[in-house]
Amino acid sequence: MFIRNETFYSFRKNYPLITGIVAIHFLLFLWMNVSNWTNGLIPLGGFIFQLGVGNNYAVATGEFWRLVTPIFLHIGAGHVLFNSFSLVLFGPALEKMLGKFKFLIAYLSAGILANIATFILTGPGYTHLGASGAIFGLFGIYLYMIWKRKDLIDAANAQLILVILILGVVMTFLNPGINITAHIFGLISGLALAPLFLTNALPFYAYPSTAGHGEATFRSSRWKMKRFSASSFIRIIGWGFIILVIIGIINRLLQW
Template identity: 65%
Template sequence: MFIRNETFSSFIRNYPIITTIVVIHLILFLWINATLFTNGLFPFGDKILMYGVGQTGQIEAGEYWRLVTPIFLHQGTGHVLFNSISLILFGPALERMLGKGKFLLAYVAIGTLANIATTILTGTFYTHLGASGAIFGLFGIYLYMVWKRKDLIDWASAQMITVILVLGVVMTFIRPNINIAAHIFGLLFGFLFASPLLRHARPFYAIPNDNEIRFQPNRWKRRRFFSSEKLFRWIGWVFIMLVIIGILSRLF
């Protein structure tokens, strides 16, 4: 479920919601930082950050769009890359299983609810931004699969997501400057909403398409050794290893 077998172009075609969200992440990140480091050569980046960041006091004063906009904003390079790679790794199976509309609704709604929890539980001057609450919501949906919908997730994927989730929760409490409320409540809301979201879902490997995402016993016999599909698959493995190494390096 978490290893990509597609080419770059077929990934974009198969997962348009995830592709769009990642592009938004990168465009806004580059725009904000271009403004900060070029003395205004690229205008309005500072305004995007100023009016988009989550700020508890301003949300309480009625600026409710700040419950949504932080989901798409990042400032540090590691922050935007870690969240975007996590979405690329763990989002595609859910986009296929839930459908584009339901996946987008779940992602934004869970991220917004996580930010509402943050607003309720933090002080007036607390600020936050990042997609982590929404991404932990995806982990919550997978956690429900591991617990109640084993028909939707294979054993290896269940083991992998469990390890990543445990490390992610531990890292939430030991790293500085982490929005703990968004992580924990994102996970909780994803778990709570998983049952209705997955009501008509089919296993990822059982969903047909024209790019052979499904398992086929003879698929490797028909591939060239240096095919772009195989390269993209190895990139997927590298991404997963980087995520795990990044988590472990912050733990020890």
């Protein structure tokens, strides 16, 4: 569910929405920083930052697009890499289970609600940006699965989500410069919206996947036979520890 074995080709075919969002992350990040790298010769990057950054005062004066645009903007290489890496790991299963349209609405809704909470609960001069609120919204949907829809997630993946979620919440309060409000309310928003979006959802293994060059075609029967095997369980746990280590290292390096 969270182990990525695809080639880039098959990942792009299977999860076009995730691919597109990550591409937007990096395109806007490069665009925002190109003015710095060229000594100000291309000032458009700074203009995008000024126009799109979450700013409570600007929202209060009617610039409501700033409740949406911060979801796609990042400052610093570690910031964009961490959020994009998280989306690539945890977004694909939901893109399959919800469908492209529902996934996009759920992702944006959680991010926007997190930004609305930030506007209401933080000071008038507060500024922010990043996809973290929307990504925590995805964790909120998974948390609802673990709580109410156990038919959609197996025990090993549920444990992995809970460990990473607990770690993410702890780091939210320990890491300086984090938009705590967006993280917490993104999670709450995903949890609250999950029943609406999971109404007709099936488990991830029930959906076919497009095979890449040289890859075997996905067979749900083969997945069902192997998903509870000891080797599969160990593999998932092993990847879980690797993910936790990567998250810890990145958070040490981030200076937001």
